[in-house]
Amino acid sequence: MSKVKANDTVQVHYTGKLVSGEIFDSSLEREPLEVQLGQGHLIPGFESALVDMAVAEKKTITIAKAEAYGEVMDELFQKVPKSDLPDTIEPKAGMGLVGSRPDGSQQQFRITEVHEEHIVLDANHPLAGQDLVFDLELIAIK
Template sequence: MSQVKENDTVKVHYTGKLTDGQVFDSSLEREPLEFTLGQGQLIPGFENGILNMSVNEKKTINIPSAEAYGEVRQELLQEIPKSELPQDIKPEKGMGLVSRTPDGRDIQLVVAEVKEESIVVDANHPLAGKDLIFDVEVIAIN
């Protein structure tokens, strides 16, 4: 029976959870996730976790934050005066915002804190600093 190895294209079903059990993503209600190992498409801990698995094999993978989305980087937190926000926006903690860089790229931000005259926005990945748990089943190996 073949096993998942580097450069294989695989299809997997997965459920991603935080250590408190909260589900943040799952493929169970849609098509399986298809990707090629070794191309950096997924977090390192996920790719490493399915190496050597066989078709129909199920496994739980525990991924420390360092092998997932990394630690929270303080330099990605920025304080912005409320006067720089569009007037129709009333910022609230947890609200998503989009900022455009000078070269035209969009950056996803989350309001981390609302102060009297300013807000603090966070450009870290929402799962940065979190250990993740994935329940995985290999559906196909090509």
């Protein structure tokens, strides 16, 4: 029986959960994720868990934050004057925003605090600082 090895293209169904059991993403209601390993498209712990799996194999893994989205980095928080926001936005804690970098690419932010004159934006990945649990089922090796 064939097993997944580095650089294979695989199809996998997954359900991602926080350690508390709260589901944050799942492919079960859509097509399985298809990805080529070794291309940097997956968090390291997810990719390494797929290696040596066989088609139809299922397993549950826990990925430490270091192998997922890393620690929350204080330097990714920034204060922004409310006057820098478009007039159409009423900022609220938890709201997501998208900003443009100097090179034209986009970056996602989350508002963590709203004050009289400024807001605090967080550019950390929303799952940074958390260990993650994934239920995996390998569908195919291509």
